[in-house]
Amino acid sequence: MTENSLSLTTDNWQYLHGKPRLSGSLKNKTEDFCVEEVLGFDLSNSGEHSFLWIKKTDTNTAFVGELLAKFAKVPLRNIGYAGRKDKYAVTYQWFSIYHANKPIPNWHEFSAQNVEIIKVSKHDKKLKTGALKSNKFKITINLSTSIDTDWLTSRIENIKRLGVPNYFGQQRFGEMRTSDGRLVLNGNLLLGEKFIQGEIIKNRNKRSMMISALRSWLFNQVVSKRIENEKIHITLCGDVMQLTGSKSYFVCHREDMPTMIDRLNKRDIQITAPMWGSGKQLSTEDAHAFENSVIEDYQMLCDKLSDIGLKQERRALLLYPEAFEYDVKDDILTLRFELPAGAFATSVIREIVNT
Structure with missing residues (x-):
């Protein structure tokens, strides 16, 4: 990213399990996307x-x-x-x-x-x-390609075992349907690009959504690069580890690395990526160097996120759906699963069906 140009796209993020064979359409009717909160x-x-x-x-x-x-x-x-x-x-x-x-x-x-x-x-x-434990989802997708049941079963079993990228979903970056039915994407990011270039955003709600979109976009970039470099399931020296189900973090030092594999396999801990803000970057050594290699092209964005008062935080790289079930009837695929608060169902769907 140069001083006078930005390119905050959302169409180049890596798949963890490879691009899906299935294609279909989501939200053909409102009842196709159901969410239920679970209080903690x-x-x-x-x-x-x-x-x-x-x-x-x-x-x-x-x-x-x-x-x-x-x-x-x-x-x-x-x-x-x-x-x-x-x-x-x-x-x-x-x-x-x-x-x-x-x-x-x-x-x-x-x-x-x-x-x-x-x-x-x-x-x-x-x-x-x-203040939630989780959200339960029931998603109905109209498929436009023939079903390969063996592939679908294998893909979902791999997701249960290895997770999916914990990407922020398209909703975070802007998703608006016009009166004539067209879907307009990335409005929050377009507003964010103007903000980075110096435009003042007075509307409080728009400003809040724009800031969230910019921060989330940078997180997704780091996650995608770890997949691209085959480092999504590998602990780097200096990685910041999150205790599963909590906001507690610790840095993985070199002497700790032999014990990390077992804890990761048990999902007692998870590797994290930065939610950018001001203050000292929490990662160190190899992880610090890797994260900086990604964000160095977006220094203007990092500076803006720091200047507006956000603090350095972390978010897990991977997302593991619970109670994952599916069924297929004719050309209709129904997915049911539960995700922790703050996770996006579309990040699970993305690894199964092109929508």
Whole structure:
């Protein structure tokens, strides 16, 4: 990347298991993409926060939050949700509403198109971003190529064993369907390129999505390069390892490397890649050198992410779907699996079907 040109594309990231033989179309109808949150804690059934289990269809999470705030007559900051779910999907997710000294509304009177309150409970704390154990997915794909059942079974077994790249999905980089049905991609990245070149982005929501897109894009670049260089399952000296299911990290020093293989095979730990920000880069030695060899072409992007106050963080290189099942009927492929919070179902689908 030169000082005056950018090329933030999303079509060159490597496959872990090779490009799929199958082709098909995703989201032909809303019901083809279903997501259900799994909370990582029990509700107390008491407190100043209403917790609503909501089914939404073809509606984005932020808009539902606005509707709830208006109905409950509370500021938008009093609304909590663990994460933004796909708009063009059927999703089941929790929302929290902090009432403070205001009366609790009759939620049975709430009515909005494509939004249904299924269950109401209480809790003593706000629902915060990321406060999830996992998400369950049911994905239906219309196949346009003939089924090779042996290949499909082998591919899914390899995914169970070796995982898939923990890429941020296309939704992160911008995905908009126009009124005439066209799918427009990478709008957040295009906005990010303007931002890097000095344009001021005043809209708070657009700015937030743009920053997330830029940071996620850089992460995906590092993951793709590790696959390309056959280093995705290999521990490098100085790699930052994440304890599975936690935010805890440690650096793998040279003397630690003999024990890492067994721990990785048991999935007790996972190798990570950088989520860029200010501060000291967490990796050292060989891993540090490898990561820098990737990001050195995007120094303007790194500088921007550092300047806006983001801190160095890490994210696992690989993603392992749980409870993975599939079935095929005629030309319809149905996938069911569970992913940890923050992971993208499209990163699993990408290794199985070209959509």
